[in-house]
Every structure is written in structure tokens, then in C-alpha cells.
Amino acid sequence: MKRILLAxxxxxxxxxxxISQAGEIENTIVVSGLNALLAEQDEVKRAFISVAQNFxxxxxxxxxxxxxxxxxxxxxxxxxxxxxxxxxxDAECHVPSDLVGAARSLFGNRKGIACILGTGSNSCLYDGSxxxxxxxxxxxxxxxxxxxxxxxxxxIGDAFKEQLPQNVKEAFLEEFHLTLEEILNRVYKSPSxxxxxxxxxxxxxKNLWNPYVYSLVLRELTRFVRRNVAMYPGAHSLEVSFxxxxxxxxxxxxxxxxxxLGYCVSTVTESPMPGLINYHKSNDK
Numbered sequence: 001m002k003r004i005l006l007a008x009x010x011x012x013x014x015x016x017x018x019i020s021q022a023g024e025i026e027n028t029i030v031v032s033g034l035n036a037l038l039a040e041q042d043e044v045k046r047a048f049i050s051v052a053q054n055f056x057x058x059x060x061x062x063x064x065x066x067x068x069x070x071x072x073x074x075x076x077x078x079x080x081x082x083x084x085x086x087x088x089x090d091a092e093c094h095v096p097s098d099l100v101g102a103a104r105s106l107f108g109n110r111k112g113i114a115c116i117l118g119t120g121s122n123s124c125l126y127d128g129s130x131x132x133x134x135x136x137x138x139x140x141x142x143x144x145x146x147x148x149x150x151x152x153x154x155x156i157g158d159a160f161k162e163q164l165p166q167n168v169k170e171a172f173l174e175e176f177h178l179t180l181e182e183i184l185n186r187v188y189k190s191p192s193x194x195x196x197x198x199x200x201x202x203x204x205x206k207n208l209w210n211p212y213v214y215s216l217v218l219r220e221l222t223r224f225v226r227r228n229v230a231m232y233p234g235a236h237s238l239e240v241s242f243x244x245x246x247x248x249x250x251x252x253x254x255x256x257x258x259x260x261l262g263y264c265v266s267t268v269t270e271s272p273m274p275g276l277i278n279y280h281k282s283n284d285k
Contacts (some may be wrong), residue, residue, distance in 0.1 A: 002062040010069040011119040037070030048087040067101025084144040105275025106241040118244035121147035123228040140194040146224025150199025221257040
């Protein structure tokens with residue numbers, strides 16, 4: 001097989017893996033997140049230059065597959081391909097979306113409904129070779145049900161609208177020490193508000209024993225299933241699988257949410273990368 005560099009790029013982190021011609025993992029690194037929709041061209045190129053320093057060697061990288069959050073249109077994909085080619089001029093560069101990466105990771109060459117639940121959320125109907133239908137994510141303002149950003153948004157909203165039980169409110173204030181002004185500035189005036197909102201998820205995980213917290217997470221994950229998975233024709237007869245930190249850390253509640261609407265969750269993984277490595281080892285020969 002070819003010497004391939006893979007990237008699974010989310011808004012919170014980007015995982016890179018270099019695969020040798022023998023199909024072995026040569027090197028892996030994890031760096032700060034990058035959303036192609038929100039990042040400027042010079043920011044993207046600087047990030048790639050920094051990454052390239054970790055993958056230097058005598059043998060050239062022949063192909064790069066960059067599965068990126070925010071790679072939703074041809075113009076955005078072209079922007080990312082240009083930045084990759086500027087840094088790795090000898091490589092053949094491909095920029096599918098992170099959703100294509102999730103589908104390939106979860107299903108390989110099989111059909112199913114692939115879902116991402118991380119900082120953001122997304123889903124698609126995959127036929128074993130490509131995406132044939134997709135309910136749009138709409139991002140953290142208009143959509144992203146079930147995501148880390150959506151969970152954080154609900155928690156903060158309840159906190160400042162006096163909806164939290166007293167014990168949860170006390171724990172929230174003790175842990176974060178954030179004023180309303182600080183939160184509004186981070187959400188509406190600072191970079192990466194979706195990542196900021198998702199940063200409250202560890203608090204929810206730590207307090208899942210509380211009925212309010214458990215219910216908040218369950219309601220939000222149920223919203224994702226109802227507004228995304230359920231929209232695909234024949235969804236009840238298809239395999240449904242998930243990847244991403246939210247799906248992984250709230251696996252049991254996710255399965256409860258899906259089951260309540262008549263769906264059975266098959267596979268849940270924390271990251272698409274292991275599945276992507278297997279996919280490319282099997283298909284890029």
C-alpha cells in the first residue's frame with residue numbers, strides 16, 4: 001500500500017496518523033482542534049506546517065486523507081486541499097468531511113446510519129461506498145443536537161435562568177466561578193464558542209448521579225435521535241452506529257435514548273481513527 005497520512009479533525013482536537021507502506025502505524029500525534037468552516041487560510045496553513053515537523057523522514061508521504069469538521073462545501077474542501085498541498089507538495093491530497101470519515105470508520109464497506117456526537121453532531125445514511133443522504137447538522141446555533149456544545153448550552157441556560165436544583169447550582173458555581181458577562185463574552189465575542197460550550201460536559205459526566213443531570217443528557221440525546229436518525233427512510237431496519245466523545249462517555253444513556261424510540265445502537269467508538277486506519281489498510285492497496 002501507499003505511505004498515507006490520515007487526519008481526523010474535530011473542533012476540539014485533530015488526530016494524525018502516518019501509515020507505512022507495510023501497513024504499520026509509524027507515528028501518531030494529537031493537536032488542537034481545527035474547524036475548516038471557521039478557520040482562516042493562514043491559520044490552517046500554520047497548523048499544517050507545525051504538524052509536518054512531526055512527520056519528516058526519508059520516505060515521502062504519497063497520500064493525505066484529511067477528514068475535517070466543517071468541510072461541508074466544495075469551496076471549503078478546496079481551501080483545505082490547497083493548504084495541504086502547500087505543505088506536502090509531493091502528496092496527493094484528499095479532503096472528505098469528518099462525516100465521511102465516521103462512516104468509513106464505523107461501517108467500512110457496509111451500509112448503515114453513521115453518527116457523530118462530539119463537540120458538534122452530524123449523521124448520514126451510508127451505502128458502503130459513499131453518503132447517499134444526510135440530514136444537515138446546522139451547527140451549534142441552529143442544530144448540533146446531542147453534541148457537547150448543545151449539552152453545555154442547556155446547562156448554562158438552566159444555570160442562569162434559575163432552573164437548576166440547588167445542589168447542582170452550588171456545584172456549578174463552585175467549579176466554574178464564571179459571571180454572566182464572562183460567559184456572554186466567551187459565547188458571542190470570542191473564538192470557538194462551540195468548544196467553550198462543550199467544555200462543561202465533564203461537569204455533567206461527573207454529576208450523572210443527579211436525576212436532573214441524567215435527565216438533561218437523556219433529553220438532549222433523545223432529541224438527536226428523533227431529529228436526525230429517525231429522519232432516514234427505513235431507519236428502524238438499518239444498523240445505527242456512533243463515534244465521538246459524547247457518544248462514548250454517555251454510551252449507556254445514548255442506548256437508552258435510541259431504545260426509547262425503537263432503535264438499537266450497534267457500535268460506539270470514542271474516535272474514528274482506529275476504524276479509518278483499518279479502512280485504508282483494506283482499501284488502499
